[in-house]
Amino acid sequence: MKTISKLFLLVLLSAFNVSASQAQNTPQAFSLKQAVDYALQNQERLKIAQNETKIANAKIGEIRAIGLPQVNIGAEVGNNFIPQSTFLPAExxxxxxxxxxxxxxxxxxTGSAAxxxxxxxxxxxxxxxxKAASTYSxxxxxxxxxxxxxxxxQVTKAYYTVLVSHARRELLDANLSRLDTLLKQTKEMHKNGFVEKLDVDRLTVTYNNLKIEQQKTDRLIELSETLLKFQMGMNQQEAITLTDKLDNVEVDMNKVNTKDFNYANRIEYAILETQRDLATLDIRNIKAGYYPSLALNARYGGNMANNLFSAVTKPDNWLSFGYVGIGLQIPVFDGLSKSYQTQQAKLRLENANHGLxxxxxxxxxQLNSSSTNLTNxxxxLESQKxxxxxxEDIARVAKIKFQEGVGSNLEVVNAETDLRTAQTNYYAALFDALIAKVDLDVATGTLVQK
Known part of the structure; x- marks a missing residue:
């Protein structure tokens, strides 16, 4: 019975491991929006930035605490094992x-508590x-x-890279399938004596080159998916699949309007504005150092002194004291320290304005450049399309002419080569257009709406 129980447990654990492995290898599907949302939740850079925001909020509490009551309790009991002596006149x-x-x-x-x-x-x-702490927040x-x-x-560009690579892979599959059919037909024609072996060899070379290009594209897809998962903050061991299609991606100039552009839409400009505000507050803070400061102070406690340690525990041996007062400090002269600090702060403010x-x-x-790049x-893209x-039409006609015996095999090979070049140029142009659109969205401050 023990042996049967152990076997059953092993089978159960094996089934669980297989199930877990299958679940781990199941690709996670992401649209572009879902990929961005995932990155905003899991990207380590964002977690660091979120913590910096929390630190800034905690800094406000730290500064605010300075204006709240400050209370301290202290107590001390000591043994004067070598008492201090005082000199008095002998007379x-x-x-x-x-x-x-x-x-x-x-x-x-002796003892004291207060x-x-x-x-x-x-x-x-x-x-x-x-106010500066709030601005810093x-x-x-x-x-x-x-x-x-x-x-x-970064996620959007990486996502488009994967989309374009997959689309190019699908087109290569179609080309390879078409060329494979043509190669088989040519081999049959060679067997029947209608074409020369040279015609078969030419198509075989073209077919092999296309297979190599297919393998290179597979590696490129793997690399682009690795980059996408990195930008998303996703585990590299997890599988991923994309749900968006290139046909649904809008890339045009009709929705772009740079005439009503507001510099505040750019987060870089908004950050510099806040840094300018902090520089202004720094000047005010230095000047405020010339103002008097006022504080309310209070103390209450007791002292004791005795040659017996047991006296420490007796309340009657403790003498109470109490104090309440207002302290006023008026800056008079600091060796021109604040004057030099003010000069530095004013220069920093001037630099902030220059930076703006x-x-x-x-x-x-950037607006002009990205707009021009997208137009081009x-x-x-339209030209390459x-x-x-x-x-595609030339390759189709060349194939038909060759099969009907009115065209040459070389014409087919050249047409296929030109087709692959045209397809490569088209997807390169499509990728450039997608990236140019992202760059323009960044330039106009519309990539992320806040």
Whole structure:
């Protein structure tokens, strides 16, 4: 019975492992939107950016805590095993004038306990610091959005790379199937003496080259899927499949409007605006250092001193004390330190404004460049589409002429070679157009709507 139970358990575990392995190897299907959403949840760069945002929010709480009551409790009990002596004139004790005698006033055991509290009433730097912390939190949030946009751009481009590679693979399969049929027909014609062996060899070379190109495309698909999974933050061991089709991807200039463009749509510009605000607050914070600061302080506690350690535990041996007061600090002269700090802060603000102007110029250039690139890519795509259609028709006619005995085998081989070149050029143009569209969406700040 024990042996049967062990065998049953082994079979059960094996079945579970097979089931788990099959579940792990089942490809996960993603549309482009689902791939982007997955990346926004799993990409490590985004997790880091999200943590930076949380750190910024915690920083606000840290600065706000400075203005809340500060309470401390302290206690100490000590043994003065070598008491400190004080020198007194010897004549007090009947000794000669001009001499001093060491006298011990310190008891063997001393103790103290106190609770202290302080409340900031006014501090100009604190108030500016609160506002700066809030602005810093906004900066961190914008940097998170920037990371999301960059992730979306990278995932989108990688997704299109896989789509184009798969589409090219399907076309290669169709070409290979057509050429395989033609090769078989040519071999039969050679057996019957209608064509020469040279005709068979030419088609065989073309067929073998197409097989090699198919294998290269398979490796390219594998590599592009690896890149996509990396950009998504997905485990490389997991299988993936794409649900979007190239036919459903819109690539045109009709929906592009750069005339009503707002620089604030670009997250890079918005981040620089926030950095400029922080530079302005830095100047205000330095100037606020010239203002007086006011704080409320309070202390309550007790002291004891005795030559017996047991006296520490007796409340009657403790002497209480208490204090409440308002502290005022007025800066008078700091050696011109704040003056130099202000000069530096003003230069940083000036640099921030220069950075905004430079970014505007860069955005204008990017808008013009990406718009021109997309226009050129669309024209090239249309041209290559027409070329591919013509090459397909030429290859079809050449095949028919060869089969009917009015065309040469060389004409068929050349037509097939031209067709593959036209197809390669078409998909290269399609990929360029897709990437140009993504670049234009990034330039206009419309890739990710927030």
């Amino acid at each position: 007090i004790f009947g000794g000669p004038a001009g001499e001093f005698l060491p006298v011990e006033f310190t008891p063997k055991f 609770i202290s509290a302080s409340q900031l009433l006014f501090n100009g730097s604190y108030l500016i610091g609160l 906004q900066l961190s949030a914008k940097q998170l959005v920037q990371t999301e946009i960059q992730t979306t751009e 102007n430079l970014t505007k110029q860069s955005i204008d250039l 890519a669309l024209q090239q 027409q070329n591919m259609a013509l090459a």
